[in-house]
Amino acid sequence: MNRRIIEENVFRFLMIASLCIVIGSLVIIFGLVAVNGISSLSIEMVTKTPSPDNPLGGGILNAIVGSLLLALPATCFASIIGIGIALYLQSDFLHPGISNFIRFMLDVLWGVPSIVYGIFCFTIMIYLGMGASILVGMVALTLLEVPIITRCMDEAIKMVPIGLKEGAYSLGSTKFETAVRVVQKQAFPGILAGILLGLGRGIGDAASILFTAGFSNRIPTSIFDSTAALPTMIFNLFSLPSGQPKAYAAAFILLVIVVIISVCSRLLTRKFRQNVIK
Amino acid sequence: MDKRKLRDLIGTKLMLMVVLFISSIFFLIFILLFYKSTLVLERTSIIDVLFSSTWNPDYGQFGLAPVIVGTMLVTGIALIIAIPISLLSAIYIAEYAPKRIRRILRPFIDVLAGVPSVVYGLCAFLILVPLVKEVIAPWFGVQSTGLCIFTAAIALSVMVFPIIISLCIESFDAIPIALKEASLSVGATKWETIKKVVFRASAPSVIAAILLGFGRAFGETIAVNMVIGNMFNQIPSSLFQPGQTLASLIASKYGELMSIPLHESALMLVALILFVVVLLFNLAGLLILRRAKKRWKY
Numbered sequence: 001m002n003r004r005i006i007e008e009n010v011f012r013f014l015m016i017a018s019l020c021i022v023i024g025s026l027v028i029i030f031g032l033v034a035v036n037g038i039s040s041l042s043i044e045m046v047t048k049t050p051s052p053d054n055p056l057g058g059g060i061l062n063a064i065v066g067s068l069l070l071a072l073p074a075t076c077f078a079s080i081i082g083i084g085i086a087l088y089l090q091s092d093f094l095h096p097g098i099s100n101f102i103r104f105m106l107d108v109l110w111g112v113p114s115i116v117y118g119i120f121c122f123t124i125m126i127y128l129g130m131g132a133s134i135l136v137g138m139v140a141l142t143l144l145e146v147p148i149i150t151r152c153m154d155e156a157i158k159m160v161p162i163g164l165k166e167g168a169y170s171l172g173s174t175k176f177e178t179a180v181r182v183v184q185k186q187a188f189p190g191i192l193a194g195i196l197l198g199l200g201r202g203i204g205d206a207a208s209i210l211f212t213a214g215f216s217n218r219i220p221t222s223i224f225d226s227t228a229a230l231p232t233m234i235f236n237l238f239s240l241p242s243g244q245p246k247a248y249a250a251a252f253i254l255l256v257i258v259v260i261i262s263v264c265s266r267l268l269t270r271k272f273r274q275n276v277i278k
Numbered sequence: 279m280d281k282r283k284l285r286d287l288i289g290t291k292l293m294l295m296v297v298l299f300i301s302s303i304f305f306l307i308f309i310l311l312f313y314k315s316t317l318v319l320e321r322t323s324i325i326d327v328l329f330s331s332t333w334n335p336d337y338g339q340f341g342l343a344p345v346i347v348g349t350m351l352v353t354g355i356a357l358i359i360a361i362p363i364s365l366l367s368a369i370y371i372a373e374y375a376p377k378r379i380r381r382i383l384r385p386f387i388d389v390l391a392g393v394p395s396v397v398y399g400l401c402a403f404l405i406l407v408p409l410v411k412e413v414i415a416p417w418f419g420v421q422s423t424g425l426c427i428f429t430a431a432i433a434l435s436v437m438v439f440p441i442i443i444s445l446c447i448e449s450f451d452a453i454p455i456a457l458k459e460a461s462l463s464v465g466a467t468k469w470e471t472i473k474k475v476v477f478r479a480s481a482p483s484v485i486a487a488i489l490l491g492f493g494r495a496f497g498e499t500i501a502v503n504m505v506i507g508n509m510f511n512q513i514p515s516s517l518f519q520p521g522q523t524l525a526s527l528i529a530s531k532y533g534e535l536m537s538i539p540l541h542e543s544a545l546m547l548v549a550l551i552l553f554v555v556v557l558l559f560n561l562a563g564l565l566i567l568r569r570a571k572k573r574w575k576y
Contacts, residue, residue: 025439111489113496115528115549143303207525
């Protein structure tokens with residue numbers, strides 16, 4: 001009897017210890033970026049591009065614009081593709097065996113390192129005779145985000161009660177109408193959470209856009225221009241001696257964006273959950 | 279009526295098209311990488327590439343052994359550190375922690391799961407590298423620059439924490455409370471209930487969480503590239519030596535040498551290895567899940 005209680009206490013202690021390790025290390029990261037980032041942040045940093053002769057001077061406006069131009073369209077495309085796939089994976093459309101096979105492929109694609117998407121798009125880009133540009137970077141990010149967004153949407157759609165669908169069918173609606181009007185509405189909070197998760201991943205990923213979007217110190221004017229993005233900017237700055245203050249400022253802005261996305265995801269999911277039929 | 283049928287037809291076919299599109303991407307990536315890496319495989323056998331450690335592009339030698347060893351060490355150590363710590367924390371948050379603390383911790387962990395890897399890399403470079411150089415390596419009686427396999431592994435394990443924790447909490451929460459109550463009511467302690475009931479009931483999701491963590495650690499490019507020291511000529515003899523991983527090798531080599539076809543082909547082979555390993559691990563996960571389901575009868 002005693003031994004069991006000792007075991008209980010030992011494990012409880014271990015749990016608290018490991019939770020402290022986790023929280024401690026993560027607080028250190030946040031604190032480090034926030035303290036150093038805020039101290040090197042200025043109005044100039046977010047309103048100016050790097051000065052042409054000195055990459056350490058000026059601001060990082062080009063990277064902020066570049067990140068948004070890459071991640072927002074990519075997330076839009078990925079969401080459109082993702083919702084199509086996720087709705088089609090229901091048993092109304094596909095044999096469960098086939099959908100499970102596709103789910104497995106999506107899981108593999110989710111696990112594939114983003115650099116593989118980068119190298120894949122880079123090869124196709126060279127083959128088509130294009131240069132590093134927003135367009136190619138956007139395609140790479142879209143491919144990266146599709147499996148993430150689709151799997152999240154799929155999990156949400158799986159939860160839709162079958163009675164709801166049957167109700168729609170018995171009123172005479174077609175499969176497509178049921179999927180788009182009924183299932184989509186019921187699963188909307190989960191779908192939205194998936195999209196925002198994909199956006200967060202896309203905006204923070206550096207490996208896939210390292211070769212495909214290139215790097216530039218100017219604000220891009222067309223989708224065939226190469227561009228810097230916040231993650232690639234941090235990666236570039238970090239290798240320069242004394243580039244760290246600026247890297248911290250970029251990291252801080254990136255972190256703020258990610259936190260905003262996460263908070264939005266929480267608030268919006270809560271708001272749209274009101275429309276869900278229980 | 280006709281219009282609705284038409285819309286149904288078009289909509290369904292469009293959805294089928296995107297499904298086919300994503301399936302074709304899966305195979306296209308594999309085929310393209312394979313096709314591109316045949317150039318190297320024609321000149322040297324796969325055994326040579328995997329087990330030789332000379333990297334000499336001028337002579338067409340692309341030994342990946344040091345990189346593969348580096349990848350296994352970094353991923354392995356990162357997971358050995360991350361799995362127990364994240365599982366224990368997840369259990370604490372899901373089962374023991376008071377409601378108030380949970381409410382603060384869960385969004386916090388979710389935010390952390392989304393922190394970009396560059397940020398982890400930057401922090402690791404500024405905190406862990408000096409720490410390993412000044413404190414940990416001398417502790418073990420070794421000299422080190424701090425840019426080494428050990429540093430990369432620690433950085434990765436911190437990166438993997440929130441991913442595993444957040445998924446595990448979700449699966450622990452999904453267990454029907456009656457299962458736990460049954461176990462507690464026959465006199466099991468809380469830990470015994472967790473060990474015998476909670477873990478088994480949530481095994482599939484826990485395995486999936488670990489697989490996702492593995493994928494993140496195995497494929498992480500930028501953060502590793504920043505702190506591992508990027509050395510790929512010899513098999514690392516200690517954890518405090520610089521090394522290289524497969525994913526990070528591509529990032530550090532591709533920019534400079536894409537003009538040489540043979541070299542490009544070698545890097546494509548590296549990407550192919552990454553793809554195939556992820557595929558194999560997912561397959562293994564699937565098989566384990568199937569066995570677990572049979573044995574514990576969900």
